[in-house]
Amino acid sequence: MKTGTIFAPASAVGRAGIAVIRVSGDQAASVFDDLCAKPAEPRRATRVSLRHPASGEVLDDALVLWFPGPHSFTGEDVVELHVHGGRSVIAGVLEALRTLDGFRLAEPGEFTRRAFENDRMDLTAAEGLADLIDAETAAQRRQALRQMGGALGDLYEGWRTRLVGGLAYLEATIDFSDEDIPDGLIEQVQTESLKLREEIEAHLADGRKGERLREGVHIAILGAPNAGKSSLLNVLARREAAIVSETAGTTRDIIEVQLDLGGYPVVLADTAGIRDSQDDVEQEGVRRALSRGQDADLKIVLFNGTALNEQPDDVLSLVDGFTLPVINKIDLHRPSGPLVIEGKAALGLSVKSGEGVDQLLEMLEREVRDRFSVSESALLTRARHREALGECVGALQRALSEDISGRGPELVAEDLRLAARGLGRITGRVDVEDLLDKIFGDFCIGK
Numbered sequence: 001m002k003t004g005t006i007f008a009p010a011s012a013v014g015r016a017g018i019a020v021i022r023v024s025g026d027q028a029a030s031v032f033d034d035l036c037a038k039p040a041e042p043r044r045a046t047r048v049s050l051r052h053p054a055s056g057e058v059l060d061d062a063l064v065l066w067f068p069g070p071h072s073f074t075g076e077d078v079v080e081l082h083v084h085g086g087r088s089v090i091a092g093v094l095e096a097l098r099t100l101d102g103f104r105l106a107e108p109g110e111f112t113r114r115a116f117e118n119d120r121m122d123l124t125a126a127e128g129l130a131d132l133i134d135a136e137t138a139a140q141r142r143q144a145l146r147q148m149g150g151a152l153g154d155l156y157e158g159w160r161t162r163l164v165g166g167l168a169y170l171e172a173t174i175d176f177s178d179e180d181i182p183d184g185l186i187e188q189v190q191t192e193s194l195k196l197r198e199e200i201e202a203h204l205a206d207g208r209k210g211e212r213l214r215e216g217v218h219i220a221i222l223g224a225p226n227a228g229k230s231s232l233l234n235v236l237a238r239r240e241a242a243i244v245s246e247t248a249g250t251t252r253d254i255i256e257v258q259l260d261l262g263g264y265p266v267v268l269a270d271t272a273g274i275r276d277s278q279d280d281v282e283q284e285g286v287r288r289a290l291s292r293g294q295d296a297d298l299k300i301v302l303f304n305g306t307a308l309n310e311q312p313d314d315v316l317s318l319v320d321g322f323t324l325p326v327i328n329k330i331d332l333h334r335p336s337g338p339l340v341i342e343g344k345a346a347l348g349l350s351v352k353s354g355e356g357v358d359q360l361l362e363m364l365e366r367e368v369r370d371r372f373s374v375s376e377s378a379l380l381t382r383a384r385h386r387e388a389l390g391e392c393v394g395a396l397q398r399a400l401s402e403d404i405s406g407r408g409p410e411l412v413a414e415d416l417r418l419a420a421r422g423l424g425r426i427t428g429r430v431d432v433e434d435l436l437d438k439i440f441g442d443f444c445i446g447k
Contacts, residue, residue: 005030005103005104006023006024006114007023010111014085015085016085021097023103024114025103030100035053035093035096036048042066043066049061062082072120116428122150124150125149128152136260139213139264156426167420169188190400193399213381221233222300224273225274225275227273227302227303228351253272254271256269273286273289274318298367299323300326301318319344326348327347327348330355347359347363389423
């Protein structure tokens with residue numbers, strides 16, 4: 001952990017009505033002597049005249065807030081300077097802070113890192129804070145707030161605590177077999193390990209909802225050439241994101257736009273028209289289109305309403321349980337009877353006239369909401385969470401693969417230790433002292 005008192009703007013770069021400059025460290029209170037010439041009460045906004053410590057020049061008429069540690073964001077003494085947001089004011093205050101002994105400009109993320117190192121938050125809460133800053137939709141905001149509030153960290157820490165308890169029981173049977181150890185501990189460890197494995201496996205089987213909400217739900221527009229895919233992308237994006245041409249095969253690569261769909265982040269992709277072609281570049285475009293469709297969370301398969309009876313089998317085969325079939329150009333040819341593609345009800349629309357576009361947006365919003373709704377339960381949000389949980393499940397499976405009496409409690413204890421370590425890596429809490437505390441807290445050993 002790097003030392004020193006750090007400072008940096010806590011608000012966005014650029015001109016604004018107010019800017020916040022945060023100071024954290026053992027010497028943070030010296031700001032009052034060197035810049036303010038007056039003290040401030042804890043957690044009470046105080047109006048001060050900020051002056052340069054060397055020249056005495058007035059820098060700004062500001063508000064200061066004083067948060068004595070450990071009850072602050074970083075766990076250290078923290079001062080916040082709320083100054084006017086002009087570039088010259090901010091630059092002047094930062095330069096003045098730089099002249100103070102022991103002060104230095106903070107490195108990226110250093111305030112949050114100090115909060116973690118001072119046990120003000122775990123790693124999942126720090127990640128939640130980062131996600132909250134980056135949140136662009138309501139669903140992302142809700143998920144980030146829950147994670148920052150400890151929903152994910154509390155879940156993983158609860159699992160880790162249970163594993164540490166089971167591990168302590170096993171260690172007790174190994175190291176203190178001559179002491180007064182309660183009966184049935186090994187069976188209790190087996191039962192608890194099985195329950196934990198089932199809970200973690202159920203948590204992993206979430207359809208990657210949390211990760212999708214962080215990164216965006218992927219929707220691919222697929223179809224034959226000249227079905228109107230690029231035009232539909234432009235209409236949904238409300239801008240000219242893709243080139244539209246009557247020439248078949250204009251779209252060769254994947255074009256992506258980001259949408260806020262009813263509060264959910266969506267990455268909408270326009271793809272190359274699917275057809276047989278002798279052109280090497282177009283073939284690669286078709287391959288990428290099919291690959292994107294396979295990986296997408298939801299597909300819009302677009303059909304040309306003027307040529308419904310001439311659809312390629314490769315396009316028809318794309319219609320499955322993750323597909324919204326859409327028939328375009330109904331302003332030119334309106335099919336009679338129910339609109340059905342491969343046994344699924346289809347939506348008719350005209351990208352040119354706008355007919356049916358609102359209904360498509362409503363359908364997409366409903367599908368995304370139903371598949372990725374933000375529940376009250378904590379969702380894992382990062383690949384590193386999933387990897388560590390997978391390792392935890394693997395260790396528990398090994399621990400349960402044979403009867404403890406057949407494998408030996410030492411090997412089973414090692415598996416439980418690895419499982420607990422995997423959970424601890426997610427939150428950043430890996431402490432062997434927990435095991436000793438549990439052993440000597442639960443058993444009367446060494447009387």
